[in-house]
Amino acid sequence: MRWIEAHTIRQVQRCLSANVPIVGGGSWLLSDGSVPEAVCDLREYPWAQGITGNESGWMIGPDVTLSQWLQALDSENVIAEVIRKMGTPIFRRVATVIGAVANPQPVADLYPVMRLLGADIFYIDLHHDSIQHEKLMWPFRANPRALVGLWVPASTPYRFIAFRKYTKGRLTRVLLNLGTGLAQQGDIMTADFVIGGLSQWPYEDRVAGASHSISHQISQRLRNQGNITPFYQALIMEMCDDVLNQWEHRADRRSEL
Amino acid sequence: MPRLLKTHYSAVVTVNGHVHRLTVPGHERLLTTLRERLHLFSARYGCGTGHCGACVVLVNEEPVPSCLLLTVRQQKNRIQTLEGLKKDSLLAQLMTSFAEEHAAQCGYCTPGLLLSARHLLKTCPSATESQLREELSSHICRCTGYYAPLRAIAKVRDSYAVD
Ligand SMILES: Cc1cc2nc3c(=O)[nH]c(=O)nc-3n(C[C@H](O)[C@H](O)[C@H](O)COP(=O)(O)OP(=O)(O)OC[C@H]3O[C@@H](n4cnc5c(N)ncnc54)[C@H](O)[C@@H]3O)c2cc1C
Ligand code: FES
Ligand code: FES
Numbered sequence: 208m209r210w211i212e213a214h215t216i217r218q219v220q221r222c223l224s225a226n227v228p229i230v231g232g233g234s235w236l237l238s239d240g241s242v243p244e245a246v247c248d249l250r251e252y253p254w255a256q257g258i259t260g261n262e263s264g265w266m267i268g269p270d271v272t273l274s275q276w277l278q279a280l281d282s283e284n285v286i287a288e289v290i291r292k293m294g295t296p297i298f299r300r301v302a303t304v305i306g307a308v309a310n311p312q313p314v315a316d317l318y319p320v321m322r323l324l325g326a327d328i329f330y331i332d333l334h335h336d337s338i339q340h341e342k343l344m345w346p347f348r349a350n351p352r353a354l355v356g357l358w359v360p361a362s363t364p365y366r367f368i369a370f371r372k373y374t375k376g377r378l379t380r381v382l383l384n385l386g387t388g389l390a391q392q393g394d395i396m397t398a399d400f401v402i403g404g405l406s407q408w409p410y411e412d413r414v415a416g417a418s419h420s421i422s423h424q425i426s427q428r429l430r431n432q433g434n435i436t437p438f439y440q441a442l443i444m445e446m447c448d449d450v451l452n453q454w455e456h457r458a459d460r461r462s463e464l
Numbered sequence: 465m466p467r468l469l470k471t472h473y474s475a476v477v478t479v480n481g482h483v484h485r486l487t488v489p490g491h492e493r494l495l496t497t498l499r500e501r502l503h504l505f506s507a508r509y510g511c512g513t514g515h516c517g518a519c520v521v522l523v524n525e526e527p528v529p530s531c532l533l534l535t536v537r538q539q540k541n542r543i544q545t546l547e548g549l550k551k552d553s554l555l556a557q558l559m560t561s562f563a564e565e566h567a568a569q570c571g572y573c574t575p576g577l578l579l580s581a582r583h584l585l586k587t588c589p590s591a592t593e594s595q596l597r598e599e600l601s602s603h604i605c606r607c608t609g610y611y612a613p614l615r616a617i618a619k620v621r622d623s624y625a626v627d
Contacts, residue, residue: 208491209471210536234532238513242491248537274526295602297580298514300528 209245213252213353216338219331222247223351231306232272234298247353254338255329255356264360273299273307285368286359289320292372309354311345311408316372318345318409319386319401321359323368329356345408365390365399367454371446383439385446389454396421402443405435422448473536479504480548488535495519495530498545506546506575510604517603520576521545527580527602546575555582557620565616569607577603581617591621 211227213219222229222245230236230246237246255268258279267276273290277299280287293299293307293316307317308328321343329340330352338355341348365388372384383404390397396418403409410432414424425447429440475486479502486501498504498521510518512531519531522544549555558578561567568574577600584591584599591599596617600610 208489210473210490210534232532233534234514237491237493237532237534240512246490250537294514295517296599297517297520297527297529297602300526301514301532 208242211245211247213247213249216331216336219247219249219252219353219355220333223331223333223353226351229269229309229353231269231303231309232301234302235306235310235312249353249355252355262361264358264362267304267357267359269303269305269355271304273302273304276304285320285370286324289316289370292316292370305354305357308343308357311347313407314382314384314404315409316370316384316403318343319384319403320368320370321357322401322409322411323365323386323388323399324359324363326360327358328354329358330354363388367457369450369453371449373442373446383442383446385443385450387447387450389450391418394418398425398447400425400447405439422451475536475539477535477538477543478541479543480545486535490534490536492535493531494521494533494535494538494543497535498530498543504545504547508572508575510572515604516573517576517580518573520579520602522579522583525583525586527576527583546578549582552582554585554620557623558582558585558617561616561620562613565612565619567608567612567616573603573605573607577605577613581613581620585617585621589621593618596621 211222213222227245227247228236228243230248236243249269252269255266256270257268258271258276259266260279273293274296277287277290290299294302307315308321326343327340328343329338331338332349332352334349367389369387373382375382383402386401388399394417395415397413397415398421399413401409401411412428414421414428416424426444429435429443472487472489475488477484477486477497479498484502486497488497495507495509498507507521507530508518509531510516514529514532517529519529520527521530523541555578558581562574580599580602584595588595596614600613605613
């Protein structure tokens, strides 16, 4: 296997045009003894390295592991909640944040919350001689591309973002995950949700209405989809109701204060 | 320039304080290097996919699965295996406690468990039960049912005085 350390846009583009995969932590790409002919390593790519955080958000470089970001986050932060639910501590010390958002596997845990937070990806592709950026969204519009940075804004349009995940066991395949963003204006509540595990790409939707009707509306929307089995509908509704409960609890606490 | 043609690389890796100059194929995992080139057998092959923790070693003091790491990428890192910690007092206490609590049966998972436990107690000397469980979740043990290792580690935590 050839191991290529890319330091310039041109070098990255040569790898992309030769279909050389970019390697992050390698936990997926290199697992189970798989040996690509070559890999392109961006860990030393001199654009964004490490974690830069300020009041407006986080910039994450391709060298940052899930574990490093977890340590830098406030433990109450929803991103920390997601990362804590990903794999095990030894896995999180190897897998990178960018590897997790670059890898559009059917059930990927970081994606739903990154979507709700409106994260941007910075990337190199074959069509531009400078680094491009756009909102993170699967499937990627331009392929192939090398991600060199992830920007996660600190402010969000939501009052509350929650994440739920269903696996049969800690080490077995994830079956389903759900990211939900709740906003409220007067009596009208909006719930955006991103669900991984139903099809190849995460399913995104929005419902709005009086807060007591939200659960019913989501349930209706899932039924109307036609292709979601009753088992998955029930699973999603249990997660949604749990999130709505948590939200109500918070709202109560706030009004008490 | 990117190195486009090479398939073997010179790698200078520091393991247990010793510097080794090796020539390894680009795809070689650290676990293979440790076992087959350096004859350090404490790290074991279990799954090869980062799931079982049998191959855990310390890279810059942190427990990581060596089956997922490329040797060529370890040049700036400090690698430690159980063999390199013979004089470590915390590890000695953990080993005694494992023996007393019957926390090792076949022993296949034990080196990895010991390294994770040592790391946790070093970074978080008063680790809670849930932190212990979280750290141990990196490891699969088919013999003990996990209670004995948890007990053994908690016992050391309760008696371990940080320097
Ligand atoms: C033990 C284990 C447990 C896991 N548990 C979970 C879990 O709980 N939740 C979850 O969501 N996932 C889980 N995964 C999957 C893991 O999150 C993904 O494999 C993730 O992509 C790992 O990141 P990495 O840095 O190791 O990526 P790599 O394995 O290096 O790469 C993965 C893919 O992303 C591409 N890629 C990586 N970096 C870039 C880049 N900068 N630009 C463009 N493409 C890039 C690679 O070419 C490859 O196709 C688990 C995997 C393992 C092995
Ligand atoms: S052999 Fe490395 S984690 Fe199982
Ligand atoms: S003691 Fe046998 S696998 Fe753990």
